[in-house]
Amino acid sequence: MSLAISTTDLEKSYGDVQALDGLSLSVERGEFFGLLGPNGAGKTTFINVLVGLVRKSGGEASVFGHDVKDEYREARDRIGLAPQEFNVDRFFPIREVLIHKAGYHGISTEEAGRRADEALRTVGIYDKRETRFDWLSGGMKRRFMLARALVSDPDLLILDEPTAGVDVELRRDLWEIITDLNDDGTTILLTTHYIEEAERLCDEVAIMDSGQKVTVASPDELMARGNDTIRLQLREPPAKAPNIDNERVVNVDLDGDTLVITAPQGGEVAPDLIRQLDRQGHTVVDIDISRTSLEEVFVELTRRDEADETDGTDRADETESPEASI
């Protein structure tokens, strides 16, 4: 059975800028797949190649087995895209915009009307159906972008930073809507700078940097690669840090009566540490394990020298949030 998305050695250059540099990725049917990467990593370019907005410079890309260039129509009709930018015809009532969009995918006018209503209901703005795009609030505009992606009843929904700049309530609403769609079998490709979003929603995430794949793994697998911090409070503060003999332990520090130990998968390491301390005559009276975050692992994997910083930072502002945002 063909994959939802398959790319091999995908290349895209804009003059001197190598936006995609040999990117090979596979997304299974029905998967909720996240694409993470710093600004300028090539995420939007990747999406634009899939939907035929940008012509690849080399390599292969197919959607449900259809080459995105040679079988453009077959590939494109399977995809619903909610892009970052509001590229919407602003002067028509939004229901009409949806009907027009469905027509572009070869859907009859009658069926298009039914689908437009359904999409507007799904995203919760059916009562705004006669309003023009310009007159919607910012949050409703985001909802509409999702409705427009849904009107062709796509098998693959591509969402490019769908929750950038929206409030917490709408973000949660959008999460629920797209999770339901995924539960019903729609494959989802999501780019995001919100780490919590990737962690909550995605089965698998690809981390990209400079047009290349850094890694592909589930959020849990990625977090297991980082180091947890285990704090063991001892009844009597020892004069110096006790000897710990465990090959997974990365670092041991003594902070007053508390031993601070860094190790991957702290929950698995902790029982052995307690046993070793007990044998050495120390009594552990409290234990606290703080798990590494996906954000820390992400930062570690995409760490660059400042001199290597790529451009694209000008677009960072809209998507930054004071909370976990990458």
Ligand SMILES: Nc1ncnc2c1ncn2[C@@H]1O[C@H](COP(=O)(O)OP(=O)(O)OP(=O)(O)O)[C@@H](O)[C@H]1O
């Ligand atoms: N039309 C274009 N012409 C020239 N360079 C471009 C064009 N589009 C993108 N680039 C460059 O290609 C690189 C990848 O950009 P892209 O927008 O794909 O990254 P991104 O990962 O989506 O970034 P962001 O997270 O900021 O949206 C960047 O260096 C960008 O400046």
